[in-house]
Amino acid sequence: MPKQLLSNENMVLPPIHRHWIWPTRKVAPMATLLLVVIVIVDTAGSTVLPAVARLLVTLVLLAAIGAWGIVAWAQWAANTLTVTDQRVILELGILLRRSKVVPLDRIQDIQTTQTLMGRLLDYGTIEINVAATQGTETFPYLRSPELLRDQVYVLSEHARK
DSSP states (O other), rough: OOSOOOTTEEEEEEEEETHHHHHHHHHHHHHHHHHHHHHHHHHHHGGTTOHHHHHHHHHHHHHHHHHHHHHHHHHHOOOOOOOOSSSEEEEEEESOOEEEEGGGGGGGEEEEEEEHHHHHTTEEEEEEETTTEEEEEEEEEEEEEHHHHHHHHHHHHHHOO
């Protein structure tokens, strides 16, 4: 959520986080790999490693999965898209914070892209084409991208009047 809104600016939509698939996609490959290693250590390592060593390796790997999940969740929580009656604001990052601002009256075109999985789980990418030198702003893994596209389009039409 933006720390400050402009004078006479009102929030139209509450801050939007990326779809839950985003942190899942970050955690799942590493968690799967570490779980396979845990199974190998606990089964095949039973003849080579003592029980205490196997337990220690298992606990360390489970802690690594948990830490990886916490980092992915923190990144997910820190990345927001906010729509006000004057602009669209995308804020990214935890330690290095980046903010992109798109004035509603400068929006020329809004495009959505959804994969098959995105259509099934209702997430996708929104690309906002902005007039002048800003070019295109891309916001991936957003929930209900078509609904958001329509809302931003209506707001941009009102902003130009």
